[in-house]
Amino acid sequence: MNQLIEFIRDNIQITYILILSIFVGIEVIKSIPAVLHTPLMSGANALSGVVIVGAILVMLHSDPNDYLALTLGFLAVVLGILNVVGGFAVTHRMLQMFKKKK
Amino acid sequence: MxxxxxxxxxxxxxxxxxxxxxxxxxxxxxxxxxxxxxxxxxxxxxxxxxxxxxxxxxxxxxxxxxxxxxxxxxxxxxxxVEMTKMPELVSLFNGFGGASATLIGVVEFSKNVDSTMQATTIVSGIVIGAITFSGSLIAWGKLNGSLKSVIKIPQYNIVNNLVFISIIALAAYMVAIGGYNPLFLYGLLAGGLVYGILFVLPIGGADMPVVISLLNSLTGIAAAITGILYDNMVMLVGGILVGSAGIILTIAMCKAMNRTLSSVIFGSFTATNDISGAN
The missing domain is CATH 1.20.58 (Methane Monooxygenase Hydroxylase; Chain G, domain 1)
Known part of the structure; x- marks a missing residue:
């Protein structure tokens, strides 16, 4: 509990952003037609690939001689970009199919 | 910056x-x-x-x-990929995202843990990432038919809760003692992976889209946690957006199927009849 209070005190801006983002996420998704559930899930999945930014940061901060960190960082970048590129591409294909149906 | x-x-x-x-x-x-x-x-x-x-x-x-x-x-x-195989592909990609978050956590844990807050973010990133990774792979396997739709584990309730409590306890202990201990790290990693498997395994194949949406939301939270670790706004806000939107979407998907979220997650071992009928 103390840590939580400490975190809020030290990172008041982040705390604001965190809480407000939750509401933005809720509002943005409100009242969507059921046909769009799967494409939206897929699109959100592509967005969660934003974790790749962290993977790149790991690589940038790695010592070139630290093979373990480099290998894991490399893998993290590959997996992250797979999530991003694959995610957006699949969403795009789903939506194309959706249009044809109409 | x-x-x-x-x-x-x-x-x-x-x-x-x-x-x-x-x-x-x-x-x-x-x-x-x-x-x-x-x-x-x-x-x-x-x-x-x-x-x-x-x-x-x-x-x-x-x-x-x-x-x-x-x-x-x-x-x-x-x-x-064929059009009909897209939902399982989403699950697979989501698992990759979770794995990425876990790997970041593993590297950071071995490098620098200065404060309790940092340790907390790293440890929770590892656990959530691992759960989404293994959970998504199971969901993927179920949708493409390589795993049986419903798999019963004896004493599922107890086993599942026990694993969950052990993870929390180990994570809390790691944060409390601080420092780098590879044994604990791998234990935590294994715990997260096992929990992800246990979480998805008993849920029926027809409910997989809901589970994938839920796991996707978890990946978002893992990304947001990593964002806090690096003080990185795009990861934080992007992750939280996916997290909260994902939960709302999950609930909407349940409603569209005329079910509640808890019946999807916990219903698998109480409502046996209708599931076996579907098989």
Missing amino acids: SVLLSVIYLIATVTFVVGLNKLGHPETAKKGNLIAAAGMGLAIIGTIFIHDLQVPIIIYILIGAAILIGSIIGWLIAVK
Whole structure:
């Protein structure tokens, strides 16, 4: 509990952003037609690939001689970009199919 | 962090919000996806090239190679797959995102744990990432038929809760004692992976889309936690957006199926009759 209070005190801006983002996420998704559930899930999945930014940061901060960190960082970048590129591409294909149906 | 990078992250964050919003309307959905993708590309390029670090050229080569390999594989899988196999592919990609979050946590845990807060974010990132990774792989396996639709585990309730409590206890202990202990790290990793498997295994195949949406939301939370670790706004806001939107979407999907979220997650071992009927 103390840590939580400490975190809020030290990172008041982040705390604001965190809480407000939750509401933005809720509002943005409100009242969507059921046909769009799967494409939206897929699109959100592509967005969660934003974790790749962290993977790149790991690589940038790695010592070139630290093979373990480099290998894991490399893998993290590959997996992250797979999530991003694959995610957006699949969403795009789903939506194309959706249009044809109409 | 330079002002330019901050502005780039801000633009990327806005594209995420606008993109998600447009994805929710049939006539703008396609555009929304492209907008969000463009923002993501911008954030990735900005992260690689805008910083004050002295980075040896070999690192850039490695990053470039990793991005090239991942992009090509991701693109090929996404373009080649049959239309009917798309939901399971989403699950697979989501698992990759979770794995990425876990790997970041593992590297950071072995490098620098200065404060309790840092340890908390790293440890929770590892656990959530591991759960989404193994859970998504199980969901993927169920949807493509390589795993039986319903798998019964004896004393499922007790086993599952026991694993969950052990993970929390170990994570709390690791944060409390601090420092780098590989044994605990791998224990935690294994715990997260096992829990992800246990979580998804008993849920019926027909409910998989809901589970995937839930796991996707968890990946978002893992990304947000990593964002806190690096004090990185695009990861924080992007992750939280996916997290909260994902939960709302999960509930909406349950409603569309005339079910509640708890009946999907916990119903698997009480409502035996209708599931066995479906098989």
